Amino acid sequence: MSKTRWSCLAITLLAIAHFCNCEEAVLSEKEQDKVSRLPGQDFDVDFAHYSGFVTTNEELGRALFYWFFEATEDPASKPLVLWLNGGPGCSSVGFGEAEEIGPFHIKPDGKTLYLNQYSWNQVANILFLDAPVGVGYSYSNTSSDLLTNGDKRTAKDSLKFLLEWVERFPEYKGREFYIAGESYAGHYIPQLSQAIVKHNQASGENTINLKGYMVGNGLMDDYHDSLGLYQYIWTLGFISDQTYSLLKLKCGLEPFIHTSEVCNKALEIMDMEIGEIDQYSVFTPACVSQSKTLLKKRRVGGFRVSEQYDPCTMKHSKVYFNLQEVQEALHVPPGLAPSKWDTCSDVVSEHWNDSPSSVLDIYHELIDAGLRIWVFSGDADAVVPVTSTRYSIDALNLSTFSPYGPWYIDGQVGGWTQQYDGLNFVTVRGAGHEVPLHRPKEALTLFQAFLSGVSLSTPKNSINSEKSKLMSDS
Known part of the structure; x- marks a missing residue:
């Protein structure tokens, strides 16, 4: 069956449900999306999960794929959280679910x-x-x-998706709702949050009851992102003084999307000097063709322990999500399946049409709207490094009301944190671009703190008073 016929079928089912205005029709559509046992799953789980498509433009036949997991315990009492990956053009299923925060890894x-x-x-x-x-x-x-995607339409379609999705899952209407994600989702998340806030104000309803969002290693402002990136890789000794100067001169005001030819040449020199490392996680092994699962060691509670780290997770996802039996289990009919599933789409990224140079203005707007906003950063990322994030946050000119200091997990420093008026900033020590991939336990702890709205603890000492004393003495 062609994509057009499948789309028409989906639209017809939605029309029937709307015409009937009966809970049974909506619930049956939800039940059709329920996933049973997956290929390669040799264990039982204690939660339900669903996957399928939601049409966001019936005339053009646009439909977005989702995969939803209920909480392991008492899902009716838990909030709803949307996870987004970036790119632009990268899969939240391939990254977020399959190698970061999802229950099924490959x-x-x-x-x-x-x-x-x-x-x-x-x-x-x-x-x-x-x-x-x-x-x-x-x-x-x-x-x-596929050739006309951009920030504006992504936000519009994502809002349409959410409004349609809660019709399919009506128990989540008005449920406490948060958005989280990383990388280019540093654009998607505040833009979608803004669209939700405006929709709620216009409709007078809180069908999507947005309470806040959390962005990790996310693009926020092109100038500060670039400045922080070049400074980060220079201070680590990855590039020469000359290349550092060249990057600031040729790329200092360049956008992250569609850079100029002269900037691209400077970036090529940068990459050659950096060498064959994983720029998304600069202190862990890169994926090589013959690489097997590698072991890294770290200290936990004073003892040295081993934990598995696999730098080739993207390769595993490409194999798994191209399997026909996997696509059937996830309710992707043959007529809808791509000829080749990939973690990121070059077509989408190369034909990105609109990308504002900064989203800091949206941050101010949403801080004023009272949303809970957290920004976190893995400090071993050379793509959107911690220096970039700190420059962007500084540009918001927010006042601070807590001391900058470490937070702890298992007796060790998990990272550092600073509370601002309207925003909470957290670093995760030793994590790369995908914080939950490199520091999964720390990431879950961070997420729990975000949901609770309680800042990660810092030592109970007089950091602020000591700072004030030193400043007054000087």
């Missing part, structure tokens, strides 16, 4: 699953969305849609 054979002991659905109901069309399994019957 073994190196690309065919077998294992249960993530630090899955975020232990404390919340987690919804993964592949947006925009052209990402993951999300599709459009209008081929030109």
